[in-house]
Amino acid sequence: MTVSRALTIAGSDSGGGAGIQADLKTFQELGVFGMTAITAVTAQNTLGVQGVYPLTLEALKTQIDSVAEDLSPHAIKTGMLFNADMIRLVSQQIVHYGWENIIVDPVMVAKGGQSLLQEEADEALITSLLPLAKVITPNIPEAEVLTGMEIRTLDHRKDAAKRLVDLGAKNVMVKGGHDSTNDVVTDLLYDGHTFHLFEGERKETKHTHGTGCTFAAAITAEISKGNNVLDAIQTAKAFIQSAIEDQLGFGSGHGPTNHWAYNKRNVYR
Numbered sequence: 001m002t003v004s005r006a007l008t009i010a011g012s013d014s015g016g017g018a019g020i021q022a023d024l025k026t027f028q029e030l031g032v033f034g035m036t037a038i039t040a041v042t043a044q045n046t047l048g049v050q051g052v053y054p055l056t057l058e059a060l061k062t063q064i065d066s067v068a069e070d071l072s073p074h075a076i077k078t079g080m081l082f083n084a085d086m087i088r089l090v091s092q093q094i095v096h097y098g099w100e101n102i103i104v105d106p107v108m109v110a111k112g113g114q115s116l117l118q119e120e121a122d123e124a125l126i127t128s129l130l131p132l133a134k135v136i137t138p139n140i141p142e143a144e145v146l147t148g149m150e151i152r153t154l155d156h157r158k159d160a161a162k163r164l165v166d167l168g169a170k171n172v173m174v175k176g177g178h179d180s181t182n183d184v185v186t187d188l189l190y191d192g193h194t195f196h197l198f199e200g201e202r203k204e205t206k207h208t209h210g211t212g213c214t215f216a217a218a219i220t221a222e223i224s225k226g227n228n229v230l231d232a233i234q235t236a237k238a239f240i241q242s243a244i245e246d247q248l249g250f251g252s253g254h255g256p257t258n259h260w261a262y263n264k265r266n267v268y269r
């Protein structure tokens with residue numbers, strides 16, 4: 001018997017709603033032992049990002065080595081990777097350790113609009129990391145940057161997903177949270193052969209800080225348990241839907257999602 005273990009390589013969000021904090025909470029709620037390699041420390045709250053402080057490449061590499069050489073993660077999630085050098089380092093480490101269960105959340109911008117990825121890093125994401133991804137989970141703006149396409153319709157999303165598979169990703173999930181044109185939020189998965197739609201009722205709320213991180217972390221947790229991509233996404237969709245619907249309701253801006261909701265833990269004072 002062993003415990004499923006997942007490594008998140010991402011930024012720290014002092015506000016606790018996104019980044020490695022969201023990842024660890026999600027892993028824990030799904031019964032997975034979470035480990036971290038921090039790329040940058042950010043000062044954040046629900047109003048925005050007040051500071052971004054990247055770690056050194058040596059600090060990032062040593063964290064990954066420490067986990068890899070003793071704790072053997074079953075799945076790896078990448079989140080905020082800050083710049084091209086970090087993206088290339090992480091890609092090299094993934095190849096070096098022969099890791100295959102890679103979930104890439106191509107974090108570029110925080111909900112308040114602040115950049116979390118340096119301009120020139122998009123190219124490194126596409127050429128170095130994307131071909132290693134078992135699943136990549138861009139939101140609509142991120143998919144537009146990665147493909148250079150304008151995405152306004154579901155067909156546009158299908159074309160973008162095909163393009164990202166052509167660029168090497170095995171499974172592409174183009175998330176639908178940013179498409180506020182109707183009352184259903186539709187996430188589109190393309191596995192290289194078939195399109196799968198995951199729908200959930202749109203919750204009219206501003207408390208969506210960390211939705212993408214949480215969604216990708218849930219996929220990572222489920223894959224670390226040995227589940228296939230389709231089943232992992234099914235569970236992740238239910239996890240994020242409950243995390244958004246059962247709002248915690250604090251913070252003056254984009255509040256955090258409720259990582260306890262999926263397991264219906266009552267934590268209110």
Ligand SMILES: Nc1ncnc2c1ncn2[C@@H]1O[C@H](COP(=O)(O)OP(=O)(O)O)[C@@H](O)[C@H]1O
Pocket residue numbers: 138139140175176177178185186187200201202203204205208210211212213215237240241244
């Ligand atoms: N208002 C909402 N109501 C219901 N589900 C949502 C809402 N906003 C986002 N989601 C879900 O949360 C996940 C993250 O979506 P999205 O916001 O597009 O990503 P990101 O946080 O990376 O911008 C997706 O599964 C999406 O369907």
Ligand SMILES: Cc1ncc(COP(=O)(O)O)c(N)n1
Pocket residue numbers: 010011012013018019020042079080107109110111116208209210211212213214
């Ligand atoms: C450290 C860090 N990583 C990622 C995000 C993106 O958050 P979201 O899931 O809301 O897009 C964030 N705001 N901060």
